[in-house]
Amino acid sequence: MAPSASCPLLQLPAQSLNSKAFLLRPNAKIIAISKRSNLTYFSTSTPSKNDISIHGASRSRYVGVVCSSKGKDPEINEDGVKRVEQLLEERRQAELAARIASGEFTAEQSWLGLLNLAKLRGTLSKLGFPGKFLADAIAGVERNLKIGEEDELQIPQAKGSAGFIGSAPFFIPLYELFLTYGGLFRLKFGPKSFLIVSDPSIAKRILRENSKAYSKGILAEILEFVMGQGLIPADGEVWRVRRRAIVPALHQKYVSAMISLFAQATERLCSKLDAAAQDGEDVEMESLFSRLTLDVIGKAVFNYDFDSLSNDTGIVEAVYTALREAELRSIAVIPTWKIPIWKDLSPRQRKVNASIKFINDTLDSLIDICKKMVESEELQFHEEYMNEQDPSILHFLLASGDDVSSKQLRDDLMTLLIAGHETSAAVLTWTFYLLSKEPSVMLKLQNEVDSVLGDRLPTIDDMKRLKYTTRVINESLRLYPQPPVLIRRSLENDVLGKYPIKRGEDIFISTWNLHRSPEHWVEPEKFNPERWPIDGHNPNEINQNYSYLPFGGGPRKCVGDMFATFETVVALAMLVGRFNFEMAIGAEPVGMTTGATIHTTEGLKMTVTHRIKAPVIPSFENQILAVNGNNTYTNASSSSPGISEVGQESSQQDEVSTACT
Numbered sequence: 333m334a335p336s337a338s339c340p341l342l343q344l345p346a347q348s349l350n351s352k353a354f355l356l357r358p359n360a361k362i363i364a365i366s367k368r369s370n371l372t373y374f375s376t377s378t379p380s381k382n383d384i385s386i387h388g389a390s391r392s393r394y395v396g397v398v399c400s401s402k403g404k405d406p407e408i409n410e411d412g413v414k415r416v417e418q419l420l421e422e423r424r425q426a427e428l429a430a431r432i433a434s435g436e437f438t439a440e441q442s443w444l445g446l447l448n449l450a451k452l453r454g455t456l457s458k459l460g461f462p463g464k465f466l467a468d469a470i471a472g473v474e475r476n477l478k479i480g481e482e483d484e485l486q487i488p489q490a491k492g493s494a495g496f497i498g499s500a501p502f503f504i505p506l507y508e509l510f511l512t513y514g515g516l517f518r519l520k521f522g523p524k525s526f527l528i529v530s531d532p533s534i535a536k537r538i539l540r541e542n543s544k545a546y547s548k549g550i551l552a553e554i555l556e557f558v559m560g561q562g563l564i565p566a567d568g569e570v571w572r573v574r575r576r577a578i579v580p581a582l583h584q585k586y587v588s589a590m591i592s593l594f595a596q597a598t599e600r601l602c603s604k605l606d607a608a609a610q611d612g613e614d615v616e617m618e619s620l621f622s623r624l625t626l627d628v629i630g631k632a633v634f635n636y637d638f639d640s641l642s643n644d645t646g647i648v649e650a651v652y653t654a655l656r657e658a659e660l661r662s663i664a665v666i667p668t669w670k671i672p673i674w675k676d677l678s679p680r681q682r683k684v685n686a687s688i689k690f691i692n693d694t695l696d697s698l699i700d701i702c703k704k705m706v707e708s709e710e711l712q713f714h715e716e717y718m719n720e721q722d723p724s725i726l727h728f729l730l731a732s733g734d735d736v737s738s739k740q741l742r743d744d745l746m747t748l749l750i751a752g753h754e755t756s757a758a759v760l761t762w763t764f765y766l767l768s769k770e771p772s773v774m775l776k777l778q779n780e781v782d783s784v785l786g787d788r789l790p791t792i793d794d795m796k797r798l799k800y801t802t803r804v805i806n807e808s809l810r811l812y813p814q815p816p817v818l819i820r821r822s823l824e825n826d827v828l829g830k831y832p833i834k835r836g837e838d839i840f841i842s843t844w845n846l847h848r849s850p851e852h853w854v855e856p857e858k859f860n861p862e863r864w865p866i867d868g869h870n871p872n873e874i875n876q877n878y879s880y881l882p883f884g885g886g887p888r889k890c891v892g893d894m895f896a897t898f899e900t901v902v903a904l905a906m907l908v909g910r911f912n913f914e915m916a917i918g919a920e921p922v923g924m925t926t927g928a929t930i931h932t933t934e935g936l937k938m939t940v941t942h943r944i945k946a947p948v949i950p951s952f953e954n955q956i957l958a959v960n961g962n963n964t965y966t967n968a969s970s971s972s973p974g975i976s977e978v979g980q981e982s983s984q985q986d987e988v989s990t991a992c993t
């Protein structure tokens with residue numbers, strides 16, 4: 333998901349950040365530090381275009397303009413200094429627009445209330461601000477003017493500070509504040525404010541009971557460049573129509589067929605780990621999980637084999653560039669990518685644009701190939717339709733006669749790709765981290781895998797037998813929810829708990845806080861899969877009354893919940909069945925950082941050894957029917973049980989109907 337790709341630090345006013353580290357080339361010297369703007373400009377005698385780099389939106393959230401002072405560069409020309417000035421001016425404009433949009437100027441309501449916004453727009457326009465900036469900036473002012481009235485005083489209020497944004501990921505201080513201020517509080521950063529929700533009944537109100545009164549807010553703004561009007565950022569009618577088209581594609585037969593795909597992809601990873609174990613080399617598991625889940629989702633969504641475990645160029649690089657950009661934008665202080673000229677000048681933006689174009693072209697050709705396949709089929713479309721050669725979601729959508737523009741279809745595919753990639757990778761990463769700290773849980777898990785699977789590959793029937801494995805995933809998702817915060821904006825006035833709130837509030841529902849609340853969990857910090865009864869229902873937001881919502885809830889609940897649960901269960905079972913995993917000796921302590929999901933700061937370096945038992949040589953016979961020219965898989969488990977029997981209390985049917993009412 334990305335967050336759902338999402339970090340609420342977006343649009344915090346620049347002045348609330350502290351600047352203390354910059355990427356500085358040798359010999360560069362500081363010519364100006366603007367405390368007000370928190371921008372630091374480093375000097376150059378004769379800069380070249382290659383020497384200029386803007387470091388905004390970095391993980392460490394520092395902003396700086398760096399120019400080299402090394403002698404003459406072959407690329408330097410007479411216009412060099414002029415270009416620097418132009419860039420700095422653009423920068424200044426962007427910064428000011430962002431500060432206006434962030435509501436910085438709403439702090440002094442007394443004078444701002446007197447402002448004529450139309451006049452302000454006219455004046456700024458004369459000063460050369462582009463129209464799009466103005467629209468955003470004025471909208472920001474308007475939004476902030478509407479907030480901050482009498483109801484605001486009633487909601488407990490916390491004040492953010494530079495220290496608050498220090499080095500810990502943002503959801504950690506939010507947890508501390510939750511323990512102090514309770515399940516609903518307002519977090520103020522200067523004039524900007526956010527409502528932080530950590531109370532299950534309020535989360536339920538927003539996500540389910542009154543979901544129509546809330547939109548995706550800033551999340552939609554961040555993700556627009558890569559997901560367009562895809563399901564995650566879309567709101568209103570577009571979302572309703574696309575959800576109705578996409579949910580049926582993830583039917584029971586499809587998800588069952590995916591088990592073989594999960595196993596095949598995990599087997600490729602096992603081969604890599606075999607080699608590492610043999611050579612005694614440590615492995616960085618986070619990036620391997622990212623590749624595993626990219627391979628899975630490419631095949632599952634549009635029948636494309638990224639083969640990213642062995643291939644790192646071309647389309648794989650383009651996808652990673654787009655993903656990284658989405659994450660960088662989600663934590664950006666200043667939206668530099670909104671500056672029209674910046675798109676053409678900044679090497680990063682040029683690379684992003686080229687990558688998006690490359691991905692779009694690839695998707696277009698995959699859509700074409702699939703269309704031809706569908707046209708040549710003797711099609712009998714029905715509810716559980718699935719093409720054996722190409723069971724992908726794209727094939728289902730085209731076969732269903734879905735009347736959709738190719739741009740919308742691309743947005744949908746891209747959204748599914750991103751939503752289903754980083755989330756599952758993060759779940760696997762943190763599960764292995766947690767297991768490395770609890771050897772007794774690992775032992776119990778391996779015992780279950782040995783007795784259920786032995787040396788064979790998992791099938792759909794095993795999903796209901798791998799009970800403890802599923803509980804390990806459930807518990808990992810409790811401690812490390814992906815994403816740790818869900819973002820919404822109120823579209824109308826509402827009442828949350830006992831507090832009235834106004835239209836236009838930016839809201840963060842902290843799943844991290846909900847999942848670790850001392851009010852709802854015994855020993856909330858403990859990794860304890862046993863807290864979930866082994867023969868009980870699979871825990872979800874409904875049976876846990878919104879104190880546990882790993883896949884969200886209400887009409888916008890994740891469409892890939894079962895897919896993801898089975899994917900992670902299959903990968904976990906196969907890996908721990910074959911290997912032992914320990915933290916690598918001398919590895920950095922594992923820290924957290926946020927993008928769309930929770931990442932490690934330095935990767936997850938582990939030592940992998942073969943378990944002392946005969947190595948598993950899996951046989952795909954009878955499980956993967958055909959690997960034809962397209963390398964596609966189907967599941968032979970024709971007598972699969974209903975997925976709902978697997979203990980997954982499916983809420984998808986429920987969500988489809990809720991979503992479409």
Ligand code: HEM
Nearest residue numbers: 563564751752755756814818882883884888890891892896
């Ligand atoms: C363990 C892996 C996953 C986790 C933890 C996860 C989590 C979530 C969460 C929490 C949401 C709700 C976001 C919100 O309310 O703002 C969501 C939405 C979504 N997820 Fe997942 N997800 C996972 C895997 C997947 C996969 C594999 C797919 C696709 C095959 C997928 C597709 C989506 C889509 C399309 C949405 C948006 C639904 C809508 O707004 O109608 N997710 N996911």
